[in-house]
Amino acid sequence: MKYYIGIDLGGTNIVAGVVDENFSLIATASNKTNAGRPADQIAETMAQTAAQVAEKAGISMEQIESVGIGSPGIVDSQKREVIFASNLDFYNAPIGQLLEDRLHRPVFLANDADAAAYGEFMAGAGKTENGQHISNMVAITLGTGVGSGIIINSKIYNGYGFAGGEFGHTVICLNGRPCSCGRKGCIETYCSATGLITTTKEHMQSNPDSLMWKLCDGDLDKVDGRTCFDAAEQGDKAGQAAVEEYTNALGEAIVNAINTLQPEIICLGGGVSKQGENLLRPIRSYMDRFCFDRFAAHRTQVRIAELGNDAGIIGAALIGLQAE
Numbered sequence: 641m642k643y644y645i646g647i648d649l650g651g652t653n654i655v656a657g658v659v660d661e662n663f664s665l666i667a668t669a670s671n672k673t674n675a676g677r678p679a680d681q682i683a684e685t686m687a688q689t690a691a692q693v694a695e696k697a698g699i700s701m702e703q704i705e706s707v708g709i710g711s712p713g714i715v716d717s718q719k720r721e722v723i724f725a726s727n728l729d730f731y732n733a734p735i736g737q738l739l740e741d742r743l744h745r746p747v748f749l750a751n752d753a754d755a756a757a758y759g760e761f762m763a764g765a766g767k768t769e770n771g772q773h774i775s776n777m778v779a780i781t782l783g784t785g786v787g788s789g790i791i792i793n794s795k796i797y798n799g800y801g802f803a804g805g806e807f808g809h810t811v812i813c814l815n816g817r818p819c820s821c822g823r824k825g826c827i828e829t830y831c832s833a834t835g836l837i838t839t840t841k842e843h844m845q846s847n848p849d850s851l852m853w854k855l856c857d858g859d860l861d862k863v864d865g866r867t868c869f870d871a872a873e874q875g876d877k878a879g880q881a882a883v884e885e886y887t888n889a890l891g892e893a894i895v896n897a898i899n900t901l902q903p904e905i906i907c908l909g910g911g912v913s914k915q916g917e918n919l920l921r922p923i924r925s926y927m928d929r930f931c932f933d934r935f936a937a938h939r940t941q942v943r944i945a946e947l948g949n950d951a952g953i954i955g956a957a958l959i960g961l962q963a964e
């Protein structure tokens with residue numbers, strides 16, 4: 641049996657996992673990141689976490705084929721450096737080499753959203769309905785923001801200077817909602833859970849009789865990503881309108897991705913994706929109306945992610961397999 645270690649380097653926690661050759665996660669361990677420390681100290685904590693998880697899994701470091709790190713920010717996966725990550729205070733931090741010096745195993749590095757996409761591609765939603773493996777996938781995470789990872793020819797694609805693949809920061813509404821990146825109308829401002837909550841509140845404010853007010857005890861601060869979906873299911877007109885506005889925006893975004901790349905699979909993860917068929921049904925209808933591939937023999941499928949929070953660790957563990 642072959643084993644791999646994946647490390648999810650977050651601003652709060654460093655989580656390491658052992659993944660076997662069947663892509664199953666067999667053990668995890670975590671420590672606090674204590675962000676703001678120099679890169680060599682963070683690498684030391686990553687090495688300790690890796691050693692802890694190997695021990696938990698009952699294997700020695702010599703049995704590990706390779707180690708992968710999923711890091712936030714802009715990542716040079718060739719030099720194995722984090723070019724810039726604001727929440728770690730990293731600038732050109734050579735964490736790949738620093739970890740390799742400590743573990744004496746081959747270390748690979750990817751952006752965390754790319755690692756999660758690769759995890760779904762290899763071990764989760766990245767197969768057709770007949771279970772066939774695919775080569776091209778776009779993974780979109782609908783969380784606090786909109787994360788994305790693009791897989792082309794079975795490899796992570798992120799552009800000339802490793803700053804591409806930021807699908808969430810492409811615009812779907814000119815002069816629309818302001819975005820943290822400085823633009824207006826980015827996909828993230830409409831399709832993230834945060835964007836969904838904004839849309840829900842707008843519909844509540846213009847519909848004082850909506851059931852959504854009851855669902856959040858009359859308190860706008862209690863609105864979450866489920867509020868309008870729950871109300872819609874109970875027949876609330878304003879709830880249905882909010883869901884429709886949200887799924888139309890997500891539909892436009894997904895049609896953009898398909899008309900640009902036409903991957904075999906678009907995979908949706910993150911909190912909002914828990915809506916499952918209630919989300920997929922209107923998206924598929926949007927795709928049937930507007931995708932160029934509606935005239936093609938082979939069409940993109942949209943699916944819900946399967947690995948949840950484990951995608952990042954499993955994907956990080958398997959980064960080294962891209963070369964094979």
Ligand SMILES: [Zn+2]
Nearest residue numbers: 809819821826
């Ligand atoms: Zn943006």
